[in-house]
Amino acid sequence: MRTLSLPEAVALIPDGASLMIGGFMGVGTPEIIVDELVRQGKHDLTVIGNDTAMPGVGIGKLVRARLVKKAIVSHIGTNPETQAQMIAGEMEVDLVPQGTLIERIRAGGFGLGGILTATGLGTLVGEGKQKVAIAGKEYLVEPALRADFALVNAFMADYLGNLAYALTGRNFNPVIAMAADTVIVAADNVVPVGLISPDHVITPAPLVDYLIAQS
Amino acid sequence: MDPQTVIAKRIALELQDGTLVNLGIGIPTRVANYVPAGIKVYFQSENGLIGTGAVPEEGMHHRLLTDAGGKPVTALPGACVFDSAMSFGLIRGGHLAMTVLGGLQVDQAGHLANWMIPGKMVPGMGGAMDLASGAKRVVIAMQHSAKGKSKVVKACTLPLTSVRPIDLLVTELAVIAFPGGRATLMETASGVSVQQVLDATDAELVVPDNVPEMAI
16 A cells, blocks of 8 residues: 555546546445546546546536546436436436446445346346346346446545545445556555554455545 | 325335335425334435434535435434445345335336426436336325426326336325225215326226325
8 A cells, every 4th residue: 555645646537547536425435536527627437436426526527527438326416416417418327227237336346247137127227238047036237336446435444555434434445446547545644553453454454555645 | 285295194104113214305305204103114215314304494404414405414313324226225125115206207107207208308317217117115295287287197208217016105185095906986085086086187087986085
């Protein structure tokens, strides 16, 4: 794990990169990284996350700045700007059931090729997809998802990069930390090693590539 | 009593002691206000919380403690938190005794449509498809009609949320179940006749000899 300043960390991300971003309606989203992506004008991004939050909040900041080429999310209903860009053909939106989305990401991080789920069978979500029957039950085959970068918000990081989360800020964060080539963490608090007890470490330090230095 | 209160109060009677229940946004959220005395229900919020409590007092909210709509909530003593993969494992894995969801249409075979209106409203399904497919019991809280048109239809014209039939539909007029895959009138609201329900319903309803009133 290396510590970088916020501008240095975001400079690692090229235009056109695929980003998994933690958060649920902006809660648990690394807002400082999102702000810096906007400041540096990183564009043509593929964003994978639960939702596009609200206009000007969380991933919604990237949408507002028109930096997102494609969003793979479960919900855009709270962000009319995402809907407008989708309808205008300026942004591609791939809507995925939330449980399928997170499990595809989990599969990507756990070395699995994909998942089998009954969710979406017989609906628009299942159209054109491979199906398999196991023990007489039918499932959709949903491929694993990975990304170039995971942008994680933790409540606490220790000096090694062990992470702990708080309350509902956890959501997608520990799962995306497994599923990207490079993991960048913005932690609300950076604490001495040992302060997060081994039982309470959710994301182990070796998964973290870069921790953004406190400013 | 306003229609939403009738629906929420009636669905609250379906809550079972010691079970895990997920409430959707809107009318379903209000079910939590009418938990019958003497029972303990664990409410899940799919963003990663069991033990969702009331809205916090002003000034006492925490930015990392929210419901599935991103709004501040409290956590009850004994609450626990987890990531989204665990949250949906609970939903799909047979651990969720009941989910209460809103609806745009329910048809006479018990199919639910509640996630999009093509060309008009494409919010995304969020967790609705997993909940409708995975929960042990699916209960729909829905007003019987919208703009004078019945939402209880012969066959859904809107895109389905799941092909797995729902278990119970509660509207401000009626309680409808689906034994044998056929919409069956189980109860009417106080002061509502069977004929009034039939007049307000596009679906074919099986009407048993005895249809009691909702005990709310």
